[in-house]
Amino acid sequence: MKKNARHVYLLTLWTLFAAFTGYSTPRERTDEPTPPPAPTITYVVSMPEPQTHYFEVEMQVKNAASATNARKTNYIDIKMPVWTPGSYLIREYAKNVEAFTATANGSPVRSEKIRKNAWRVYSADNDLTIRYRVYANELTVRTSFIDADHGYITPASVFMYVDALKPLPHRVIIQPYKEWKKVATGLKVVDGQAYTYEAQDYDILVDSPIEIGNHNSFTFTASGIPHTVAMFGEVLYDEKRLAADYKRVCETAATVVGEHPCTDYTFIVHHIPQGGGGLEHLNSTVLETYRNAYATEASYKGFLTLVAHEYFHLWNVKRIRPVALGPFDYENENYTTMLWLAEGCTSFYEDYILRRAGFHTPEAYLGIVANDITQIENQPGTRVQTVSESSFDAWIKGYRPNENSANTTISYYSKGSVLGTILNLAILAGSNGERSMDDLMRLLYTEYYKKQKRGFTDAEFRQAAEQVAGRKLDDFFTIAVNSTNPIDYNAYFAPVGLQLVNVAGKSADGFLGAGTTVQNGKAVISSVRRGSAAYADGLNVGDEVISVDGVRVGDDLLRFIGGRRVGEKLTVLVNRAGLLREIPVTLTQNPLLSYRLEPLPNRTDAQKALYNKWLYVK
Template identity: 80%
Template sequence: MKKNARLLYLLTVWIFFAPNSPSAATPLTDDETPPAPIPSITYVLSMPEPQTHYFEVEMQLKNSAAATNAKKNGYVDIKMPVWTPGSYLIREYAKNVEAFTATAGGKAVASDKIRKNAWRVYSADNDLTIRYRVYANELTVRTSFVDIDHGYVTPAGVFMYLDALKGNPHRVVVQPYKAWKQVATGLKPVAGATFTYEAADFDILVDSPIEIGNHKTFSFTASNVPHTVAMYGDAEYNEQRLTADYKRVCEAAATVVGEHPCTDYTFIVHHIPPGGGGLEHLNSTTLETNRYAYSTEANYKGFLTLVAHEYFHLWNVKRIRPIALGPFDYENENYTHMLWLSEGCTSFYEDNILRRAGFHTPEAYLGIVANDITQIENQPGNRVQSATESSWDAWIKGYRPNENSSNTTISYYSKGSVLGTLLNLSILAGSNGERSMDDLMRYLYAEYYKKQKRGFTDDEFRRAAEQIAGRKLDDFFTTALTTADPIQYNAYFEPVGLQLVNVAGKTQDGFLGATTSVVNGKSTVTSVRRGSAAYTDGLNVGDELISVNGLRVGDDLLRFVSGRRVGDVLQLVVNRSGQLRELPVKLTQNPLVSYRLEPTANQTAAQKSLYAKWLFIK
């Protein structure tokens, strides 16, 4: 009887864990003792009253006391992440949590909130049930939302964790609102269990958003991988065309590294009035766009650009990554100098992918590259902050812009995109067209993601880039990347037979350097450009502009500046904090540039060949 009972126990353990967990039990021999029960974490997610914007969470901990030292300490600490990977800002998700309670064996257990994002449960019980509510009324790709129409879960802001059990499997049971029939997520479904999913560890759970409702879905296969698209919100689109174009983008993106690491992929698409961008995940992404995203060719290509960007992140960031970006510390900032690579070079690849997929002509792609350079060169902060500094300061500056940000910062997205172009050209030129940025991505993927199973340091990235280029890249790494000094662009474009030309019209018109916004009939200054007339002569953000040269401004400041010459003085009257001030402002030369890439004279055969390889011209 004891032997039969023991076999029944082992069979039960195998049935419970084998289909869903990498920690499946191995059958014991007769002379072995049973292993300690494996801790498990299950979340039951419900939304019985979605109109109130609350998710209800029940967190069930089984066999957890030994693993968490609860028996020794007499308590266990439950935490909520303060940020979500891919969005580099401390978001304080715990601010939305309420009604935290704990029970053991059906009886209430004492608990205290001990930090802004941590609760201490005073129990040494093996099995605990934690319950709490999460207010979710902010629909972005980085926050959670639920209303009468649908629910969207950013896991970092909904699911709590235990440090000691982060590496264990985490199961999620979704109980949709009674009127909802569908769930979309990159999490792996548990066989035979409706709306039940499992992640191998907490990192994967955090990396798997969940859409719940009655969204429309369609699917396709790209690179032999099944893809699902979940579409929330009203939008008019040609499903056949959109499906085909998703496939084109995805398959073009896969050619960069040459290997697709996923067994499946999920797009969650929200069609909401303001749009809002995207956020990458391990085998899924959430995209926010407006309902008119498919209405014109320009809008449509803009949406495909977003698709390409977030999709390429499944390689760059999620697998090819700086060493700081995983495993994550969910309670503190995770600093790196390389967001220019992780985000900016993904922006470089978004257009590069559309070019190789045939959505952009070579001429259109050159226009995009020139416009990217124009954008950063017209921002004063480009002469203040380097791309590496921008990456490091993302946590305090990137997501917290103010009225002076354009004067002091540069986006690691836009600057990084330009740097991606320059690095690609450097590798092409250094290898005589034998290698490109693709080869660098492939090397990083194979060496660090697959072989060493970690991220890379700044120095390791530089060595890899120079190895692929076949030469030193001092100008790129010591000037273009790490300083705010001017970049010698034509040194990068000359090998492909191009030159960057400023085609901004030369004019004697004066330049004020301030922008205004009209609210309730009041013209208020919203930005002042560093070094401009407005900046030098004391016009401030927040000033209400009353008159120029004795005439009421109204809603058209430009008519008072247009046609004025450099050196002309405008007599401004402003209301500043309730006091009228007179400001004479002397107009300066317009500093704005507009770049275009043009062929150099007498192009060589080598330049033409490299140009064709750069732009995928056969």
């Protein structure tokens, strides 16, 4: 390229001037401060003696001082969550932590515990290493566990954090026990580094459980997404059938919103002697079920119901969520009045998904709906606590039931499932079958998760529901959600040509209202129903029932009550705290209901068409 002579001359003069004066242009200056390197957080988890139920954790925090206030305060606080999202109870995970120590740049530094879940490390150095042990001997979906057979990590109960560093990437290096070869988790694998994983921030880490051991696993593809199932425990199952049915459930669940938000998904399944449940995560779930879960058709469908519930949380809760459910405060309760939507409507969808996938016949699904209504209407607490109050009080009541809970509370799971059913029917009827609950889920997903990137308020949810229904929903929100008044179920079922009928009938048999358990061959009262004879006449929880009308009871109280009539008087001898008491009791009418959904006579073509739309009848 040809150069201009005058330009070359002036450039030469400028170069000589700069050389003598030391002047340089701004972009050539070299005295600008170099930005400090970004902090990094790495956890190294080892388990050298799994039979002792301990995880050994090394938390490496690099370049921390520059990103926190440590330069000013000369300390940095390390915290442990007190609960895990999806399980609304303060669990005090720090109770299982011991041997907390800290080093800075390789040298020991002073640390002290400053509150139940926080440790203060006195150092302004950039590089800290925190070491501690976690006792893990409670195998649930909410807690961590390790023994000679496998290890399971609920991240909130194992991984500490620094407040200011939560938005940064967090890396996890698993060092499996020497005989273990497999790790299952939804965390992203770090290429080229064995057993090394990374989360884009602490919230993602907390949302990514980890299974370690020699579990069996299989894979399948659903909605174009690879799915892995890690199976812990000795259990017999048909892998081909199970994989196919997982696929059916997952693909049917994905049709609700119509978009799958994941690039991969992991099921961790624990097969245990007793208990069960699940906990949802962003791209994974943990399920607990019995070892014989696949042995009968009934138990098999029960397990698929659990799969459907936790999988649908991918959308409802993890992305479609009340505003309180993320970002999370890991040190305190996170209150919402809409767990009936987050959990209860997911319970509604678990059965609705199985109906749509063909696992339930329409008749079987109607039986499930009627049983759900029977359950909540037979609980005295449904006239005491609203479902929105139940949601808010999950932290103090939902996970801490006592002998009086049935009298004073209602489950946001069970009543929320019923509310999902009637809201779906309200939308179907209000839109003449053009829209359903699915459309409400899609609207919430698109507007708040994708567009506004946040949760929604109670008012915003109601507005969205009424928009989709095409009418005001005062009857639903005022009565069903925010009061304890009876729900007019038939107003919801009539548009699909059904009526809810109590088939229990009126019995002349008397009703005591006391539940018992057997303790050392004796009948001990374990619950007393509000409004019953036992409640009114003063039988108490903890009373050992010795005799009825002078006849010794043994361990079967109900045998002495059966056949007695309403209004009949009994004398019940009890041992109460070591003292004998004679309690006169007058039997009352049995208040228990048993509902069934039946076709209305002379159903119209419009009702039949809406019924078919509702239950996916072709």
